[in-house]
Amino acid sequence: EISKEKPTPAPRHRTARLDTMADSPEIKEEVLRKDDRFLTLLKDVYVESRDPPVQVKDGGGEHLPSKQEEKRLTKLGHLEGLDVKKVPKGKISLVEALTLLNNHKLQPQIWTAEKIAAEYSLELKEVNSLLEFFIPFAVQQFPKETKKAITSPKPKMLT
Secondary structure (H helix, E strand, C coil): CCCCCCCCCCCCCCCHHHHHHHHCHHHHHHHHCCCHHHHHHHHHCCCCCCCCCCCCCCCCCCCCCCCCCCEEECCCHHHHHHCCCEEECCCCCHHHHHHHHHHHHHCCCCCCHHHHHHHCCCCHHHHHHHHHHCCCCCCCCCCCCCCCCCCCCCCCCCC
16 A cells, blocks of 8 residues: 555645735735724724613413422331431332331231332332342341351461
């Protein structure tokens, strides 16, 4: 590709005449000269600008429709200070989610998916997905008898 012939560039626009005009002393003098007639006319010009008072249009009920979400109070009991107070219907807070998952885990006969959906204003399909895919942690403690104690050998004394 290096050996290929390079395309010839397009011809440039002639600007030599403009360059010579800019360098000519007559044009520089004309630009720098102050014309007294124009200066007196300019001094007579006075511009006064005033904005009309702004009038706020009252839509008269032509507001955009806004979706009003129905809110419900949270069912937190003694954990009320930890979370939000109102949640839109069809949603639950994080503390409520952990509470209902724990209730279902401890008492699945009482806290069925239907009861949770009715209690927290959720859809049954979402509750079933929640119970299937989100499992709270289970803390297991081993009895002390079965724990193996790791004994370290006595450190050697450096002399």
